[in-house]
Amino acid sequence: MRAALISLLVVGACSGGSPDAGTASSSTSGAQTQQAAREPGHSTQVTLYWDPVTKPPVDGYRVHYGTQSGVYTAHANAGNVTSWTVTNLQPGTYYFSVTSIKKGHGESAFSNELSTTIKGGHGG
Numbered sequence: 001m002r003a004a005l006i007s008l009l010v011v012g013a014c015s016g017g018s019p020d021a022g023t024a025s026s027s028t029s030g031a032q033t034q035q036a037a038r039e040p041g042h043s044t045q046v047t048l049y050w051d052p053v054t055k056p057p058v059d060g061y062r063v064h065y066g067t068q069s070g071v072y073t074a075h076a077n078a079g080n081v082t083s084w085t086v087t088n089l090q091p092g093t094y095y096f097s098v099t100s101i102k103k104g105h106g107e108s109a110f111s112n113e114l115s116t117t118i119k120g121g122h123g124g
Helices: none
Strands: 007-011 023-026 033-035 044-050 060-066 076-077 083-089 094-104 114-118
Touching: 044 094, 044 114, 060 083, 076 083, 083 094
Parallel strands: 007 033
Antiparallel strands: 007 044, 023 114, 044 083, 060 076, 060 094, 094 114
């Protein structure tokens, strides 16, 4: 099974603080990353997008994330969609990867890994 290629969008803010954008980076060339300005009063969230795996067709995807590269301590079953939003992230650096799932065949290898740093500064 082929692994998906992912990209991400970071949106959020530390409530009561000044806007402060997170940064996104990819460990695999060719992956797209995007950023959006943080908005005061909203929790930080990361939305991941990935290319669908079509050969062979898959039954769903799983988003993996954690605070150490290659060590994913949390995951979410995304179903058969090609995007997922992780919400309520605290300041720190997070690493993300996606796997595809095919019933009877298990889980694919991890996709490319993307990381983002959520800043916690509260400005004036």
